[in-house]
Amino acid sequence: MAFDLQEQEQIDSMKAFWHQYGKWLAALFAALVLAYLGYKGWGMYQKDQVRDAAQSYAELEKKIIAGDLDGVRKATASIETTYGKTPYGARAALLAARLGFDRNDTAFARAQLSWAAEHASEPGIKAVALLRLAGLELDQKNFPAALAALAREHDAAFDAEFLDMKGDVQLAKGDKPAARDAYKSAVAKLPGDSPSRQFIQTKLEALGG
Template sequence: MAYDLQEQEQIDSMKAFWQQWGKLIGGAVLAISVAYLGYKGYGYYQAAQASKAAVVFADVEQAAQTQDVAKLKSAAALLQSDYAATAYAADAALLAAKVAFEKNDLATAQTQLSWVVQNVKDEAMVAVAHLRLATIQLDQKHYDAAIAELGQAHPSAFDALFLDLKGDVHAAKGDKAAARDAYKAALAKLVGESPNRQFIQTKLDALGG
């Protein structure tokens, strides 16, 4: 097929363009394709991991219902080792800690809660773990350790809970002045008619002065 001069110039220009940039463009397209496939593949992997973790978590829930601490520890350990990136691992640790505490297995409760503090990125879950660790330390009369736990960083939404428990620790320690200050600070953090307001106020009134 014969081309006129203008068409031939356009063809020559396109050839020159692809000779100069073709490899670069081809490489970029390949890189984008690989990245996209990698992203999709990771998404499928995450979904598969979550599905497998859900099966293990069902064992955790069943063990919690029967108060089987040994089975809870085993299932929670599996989630923490093989599916640590899933929310199920954190949920299992908190649930295992709760049951262990109720069964007076404080060592197991502390181990599970410490795992949450050290491995979970969700700030709310970590705050809950700090509160429960402080409760265990209060129960063991490790007052300074409990106060240190309650001094850890946490979302502002948890301020009242942290201050309330700090008041409990000071009260148990016999430091009424510090307990009053903590309860007053907790009340100041509560918004509106919080159901905790009357409870904290009762504890503050009981201190007298």
Template sequence: MAFDLQEQEQIDSIKAFWQQWGKLIAGVLAASAIAYLGFKGYRYYQEQQAQKAAAAYENIDAAVAAKDIAKLKSAVTLLQNDFGSSAYATRGSLILAKAAFDKSDLALAKSQLEWVLANGKDESVGAIARLRLASLLLDQKTYDAAIAELNKEHPAGFDALFLDLKGDVLVAKGDAAAARDAYKSALAKLVGDSPNRQFIQTKLDALGG
């Protein structure tokens, strides 16, 4: 088929363009395809891991129902080892910590709370774990360690709870003046008609605050 001069110039221009940029464009398209496939593959892997973690978590529910702390510990350990970045592992660790505390196994309870603090992704869950750890340290009469935990960074929404528990620790430590300050600060952090307000006020009144 014959082309007129204008058409031939257009064809030559396209050929020249592809000679100069063809390899680069092909490379970009290939890289984009690989990246897309990689993303899809990673999403599929994440979904599979989430399903496996959920299935493993069912063993925790069964162990709790059976009140079998040995099986509970085994199930949580599996989650921590194989699905440590999942919310299931964090939740399981908190459950095991409570079960261990109820059985007076404070060492196990402490180790689980520390695992949550080291590996958990959710700041609110971390704050709950830190409060429980500080409460455990209070029970162990390691007051300075408990206060150190309560002084660590946490979401602002937990300020009143941290200050309230700090007041309890200071009372146990025998520092009534500092405890009063902590309770007053806790009251100042409460919003509106919080159910904790009267409880904290009662403790403050008991100190003559």
């Protein structure tokens, strides 16, 4: 097929362009394809991780119900190692900590609560872990550790609970003015019809505040 002069010039121009940039365009296309496949593959991997984590978490719950502390130790360690980046990692640590506390294994409970507070991807779970850790330290009369846990960054939605716990710690260590201040700050964070507000207000009244 014959081409006129203008068409031939366009063809020659395209050939020259492809000769100069063709390899780069092909490489770019290949990189985009690989990136897309990698993205899809990563999505499938994450989906599989969450599914497998859920199954392991269900097995952990059975061990919790059975009171199998040794089994819980192993199952929790496995979940934290293999699925620690999924939401099930921190949740498993919270469950395990509760059984450890009930069995008077405070070292195990403390370790699990600390792990959950450090690795939780959900702000609410992190806050609960810190509150329980502070409560454990309070029970052990380890007041500096309890206050340190309460001083850590947390979801603002839990401010009242943190301040209430802080008041309990300060009261237990004998610092009534600090306890009163913490309770007052906690009350200020809660709506007037909150049952928690009324309960904390009772603590304040007992302190003469």
